[in-house]
Amino acid sequence: MSTPRCHGRVIAGLVGCTALVLAVTATTAQAHGRDTARRTLPAGDGWASATTGTTGGAAASRVYTVSTWAAFKAALADSGTAPRIIKVKGVLDADGADCSEFAVDGYDFSRYLADYDPAVWGYDTDLEGEKATPGTQEYLRNQSATAQAKAIKAAVPANTTIIGVGKGAGIVGGSLQINGVDNVIVRGLTLESPLDCFPQWDPTDGSTGNWNSEYDAAVVYNATHVWLDHNTFTDGTHPDSTLPSYYGRIYQQHDGELDIVKGADLVTASWNVFEDHDKTLMIGNSDSAGATDEGKLRVTLHHNLFRDLVERAPRVRFGQVDAYNNSYVANGDFAYAFGIGFKSQLVAEKNAFTLPEGVDAGSVLHRWSDSPLTAEGNVVNGTRTDIVAAYNATHPDTPLRSGAGWTPTLRTHVDPAKAVPRVVAHGAGADRLR
Numbered sequence: 446m447s448t449p450r451c452h453g454r455v456i457a458g459l460v461g462c463t464a465l466v467l468a469v470t471a472t473t474a475q476a477h478g479r480d481t482a483r484r485t486l487p488a489g490d491g492w493a494s495a496t497t498g499t500t501g502g503a504a505a506s507r508v509y510t511v512s513t514w515a516a517f518k519a520a521l522a523d524s525g526t527a528p529r530i531i532k533v534k535g536v537l538d539a540d541g542a543d544c545s546e547f548a549v550d551g552y553d554f555s556r557y558l559a560d561y562d563p564a565v566w567g568y569d570t571d572l573e574g575e576k577a578t579p580g581t582q583e584y585l586r587n588q589s590a591t592a593q594a595k596a597i598k599a600a601v602p603a604n605t606t607i608i609g610v611g612k613g614a615g616i617v618g619g620s621l622q623i624n625g626v627d628n629v630i631v632r633g634l635t636l637e638s639p640l641d642c643f644p645q646w647d648p649t650d651g652s653t654g655n656w657n658s659e660y661d662a663a664v665v666y667n668a669t670h671v672w673l674d675h676n677t678f679t680d681g682t683h684p685d686s687t688l689p690s691y692y693g694r695i696y697q698q699h700d701g702e703l704d705i706v707k708g709a710d711l712v713t714a715s716w717n718v719f720e721d722h723d724k725t726l727m728i729g730n731s732d733s734a735g736a737t738d739e740g741k742l743r744v745t746l747h748h749n750l751f752r753d754l755v756e757r758a759p760r761v762r763f764g765q766v767d768a769y770n771n772s773y774v775a776n777g778d779f780a781y782a783f784g785i786g787f788k789s790q791l792v793a794e795k796n797a798f799t800l801p802e803g804v805d806a807g808s809v810l811h812r813w814s815d816s817p818l819t820a821e822g823n824v825v826n827g828t829r830t831d832i833v834a835a836y837n838a839t840h841p842d843t844p845l846r847s848g849a850g851w852t853p854t855l856r857t858h859v860d861p862a863k864a865v866p867r868v869v870a871h872g873a874g875a876d877r878l879r
Contacts, residue, residue: 552589
């Protein structure tokens with residue numbers, strides 16, 4: 446059995462190509478007037494507008510136009526933390542044609558399946574010892590995963606704007622790492638989720654084990670003042686329904702579409718589309734991360750479209766999260782939208798939920814922890830609904846409490862909840878950027 450494929454694309458001139466296509470134009474910030482690439486986050490537009498605000502690369506004297514993944518990474522690495530604007534033209538392919546290009550010598554997926562078959566290995570012992578033992582298939586899998594990570598991760602520096610130009614601009618199979626920096630803008634991109642070529646089998650995850658994957662389309666990690674606007678996050682041609690199963694479990698090659706974790710703070714995500722995904726958006730990744738997350742993870746989500754999701758839209762720990770005017774269009778796979786986690790302080794107001802027949806309004810919320818939330822003015826299938834009361838009616842033994850303990854002030858225009866499906870459908874997504 447060969448190594449499972451990645452996105453299965455062969456784009457002329459990209460596969461195996463190391464040539465750089467990098468256009469740099471000298472310019473000044475004052476010379477561009479209403480240039481979309483120099484837009485800054487408006488005052489009062491969510492948590493990312495707090496304190497110093499978010500300007501990205503608006504003051505850049507150099508602008509890069511890139512059309513390959515190699516050129517994109519080179520533009521990110523150039524000029525230290527000087528302000529930069531990177532314009533993405535067309536589709537940047539980050540993961541090439543086949544997972545075999547990342548596999549180290551000796552890794553064989555057929556042998557991996559044979560070595561760790563639950564009928565042989567069982568469910569009581571994890572594979573951490575194997576990972577540390579040279580020559581084992583788990584060790585070789587981990588080495589292969591390291592090679593893929595190096596290829597598909599792109600570190601975004603401070604004072605950067607990344608923006609799509611023209612229709613269809615985006616990244617396939619890459620992972621934007623906004624890590625430990627301040628002042629970043631990402632707009633107008635279609636971001637197709639990376640496919641993890643080398644998911645790890647964990648026999649101890651649940652009663653019958655699970656495949657666990659890495660890589661989000663974008664992750665905000667210990668970073669501040671980040672504005673993500675008018676992007677489309679999607680699994681594209683590789684939704685979970687296309688993935689195979691091994692050991693009776695889905696061979697999960699997707700992680701999240703967007704994660705905001707580990708001390709990240711002051712983030713606004715507006716007018717994005719999140720679609721066709723399971724673990725969509727996580728804010729805070731561990732109940733034990735209080736030392737880094739307490740008082741941070743302040744995030745605003747507004748006018749986003751969550752379509753055909755399963756869960757985590759978002760799941761919240763610790764953060765003061767303001768979610769208003771978002772549209773949720775669910776299908777039969779829907780599990781929940783708002784995950785109420787440890788010490789979360791979610792305010793969810795004037796959102797609209799379109800649920801299929803047989804899906805109850807009580808499923809909009811999921812309680813992971815006894816953390817109070819504010820939920821007012823939301824509509825479900827066009828009817829104003831108290832989603833906390835709906836949840837409590839179907840979960841009398843584990844009720845949720847109302848009252849997040851804070852009131853958002855950083856909002857610009859707030860639409861009536863009943864207008865949200867129409868407004869968001871008309872304005873959200875990468876190709877709606879103006």
